[in-house]
Amino acid sequence: MRSQYGNDNVILSDIIKPSQEVLDNGPYIFADILDFKGLQKIVVNHRIDWLIHFSALLSAVGEQNVPLAVRVNIEGVHNVIELAKQYKLRIFVPSTIGAFGPDSPRNPTPNVTIQRPRTIYGVSKVHAELIGEYYYHKFGLDFRCLRFPGVISSDPPGGGTTDYAVAIFHEALRSGKYTCYLRPDTRLPMMYIEDCLRALLEFMRAPSEQLKRRVYNVTAMSFTPEELVDKLSKYVPNLHVTYKPDSRQSIADSWPQVFDDSDARSDWHWQHKYDLTNLVDFMVKDVQENYINVENGERHTLKI
Numbered sequence: 001m002r003s004q005y006g007n008d009n010v011i012l013s014d015i016i017k018p019s020q021e022v023l024d025n026g027p028y029i030f031a032d033i034l035d036f037k038g039l040q041k042i043v044v045n046h047r048i049d050w051l052i053h054f055s056a057l058l059s060a061v062g063e064q065n066v067p068l069a070v071r072v073n074i075e076g077v078h079n080v081i082e083l084a085k086q087y088k089l090r091i092f093v094p095s096t097i098g099a100f101g102p103d104s105p106r107n108p109t110p111n112v113t114i115q116r117p118r119t120i121y122g123v124s125k126v127h128a129e130l131i132g133e134y135y136y137h138k139f140g141l142d143f144r145c146l147r148f149p150g151v152i153s154s155d156p157p158g159g160g161t162t163d164y165a166v167a168i169f170h171e172a173l174r175s176g177k178y179t180c181y182l183r184p185d186t187r188l189p190m191m192y193i194e195d196c197l198r199a200l201l202e203f204m205r206a207p208s209e210q211l212k213r214r215v216y217n218v219t220a221m222s223f224t225p226e227e228l229v230d231k232l233s234k235y236v237p238n239l240h241v242t243y244k245p246d247s248r249q250s251i252a253d254s255w256p257q258v259f260d261d262s263d264a265r266s267d268w269h270w271q272h273k274y275d276l277t278n279l280v281d282f283m284v285k286d287v288q289e290n291y292i293n294v295e296n297g298e299r300h301t302l303k304i
């Protein structure tokens with residue numbers, strides 16, 4: 001986004017201390033999604049016109065702290081949506097495959113179908129979808145929402161059910177081993193981060209008249225842990241993976257296996273670029289160069 005709109009025109013915010021890399025990249029400010037007045041101040045002082053609301057507790061951590069998930073994921077959405085209405089902002093809120101549940105068709109899962117999720121994360125995302133649509137119809141708010149599958153990047157994962165597909169790269173490339181908390185045949189929809197961010201930007205830029213709905217499924221691929229291990233073994237030939245399913249298995253078992261994003265493809269021409277093979281190629285390179293080599297370099301420096 002910064003490469004297209006200019007570094008100073010995209011402000012990143014969170015409640016955590018930013019890394020040096022984040023600070024070097026462009027403006028970063030503290031913003032607590034639960035502090036409505038603080039958010040108002042930011043919108044006014046920085047003349048914000050688009051709001052992209054990423055803050056949330058993901059599926060696995062949400063189950064461990066339901067009251068906090070309710071506050072951040074539900075109260076937080078109330079705040080940003082009201083803010084967007086007051087200041088006439090275009091607003092994007094991501095939803096997820098987790099907004100579906102065991103009663104939804106899983107292969108494929110269409111854009112409009114039964115949504116009865118069994119996690120607080122999923123419930124909060126259905127709530128976000130519905131309140132966003134309501135504000136669109138009632139107040140003309142330019143609310144846009146994409147339901148993402150598991151998003152894969154080299155950043156440390158945030159406590160979701162699809163985290164294994166990130167963690168496995170870090171652990172396999174360091175130690176040649178990984179213990180997976182899902183069964184080997186657990187199929188879930190996934191997407192590489194570059195596709196995810198491009199989908200978001202293309203969707204935000206699409207003229208309103210082109211959108212037949214405000215909430216779209218998007219995806220790129222679907223795979224299982226054993227299929228990912230098979231591809232990764234090309235880079236880590238003696239890779240040893242064991243499977244110890246935990247509470248995240250039942251969450252994954254209630255989620256879509258294959259996501260139908262044909263509406264996004266026909267309405268605003270969504271097209272993914274990364275499939276499983278080039279996802280693995282890029283992830284191996286990224287984790288190796290930006291994490292493992294850096295750690296090794298730091299260790300080396302310390303030894304000197």
Ligand SMILES: NC(=O)C1=CN([C@@H]2O[C@H](COP(=O)(O)OP(=O)(O)OC[C@H]3O[C@@H](n4cnc5c(N)ncnc54)[C@H](O)[C@@H]3O)[C@@H](O)[C@H]2O)C=CC1
Nearest residue numbers: 014015031032033054055056094095096148149150151158
């Ligand atoms: N990572 C994935 O696979 C997917 C993510 N999404 C959605 O994308 C969004 C971002 O996900 P990730 O980056 O993976 O999650 P993450 O857990 O890495 O990031 C969430 C951020 O929210 C921040 N946060 C928590 N409480 C806050 C508060 N009170 N005020 C301000 N910020 C607060 C956290 O500090 C954290 O940096 C979420 O809304 C998630 O539901 C949707 C589908 C898939």
Ligand SMILES: CC(=O)[C@H](N)C(=O)O
Nearest residue numbers: 058059096160161162
């Ligand atoms: C798919 C998601 O929304 C997220 N990665 C999670 O697993 O909770």
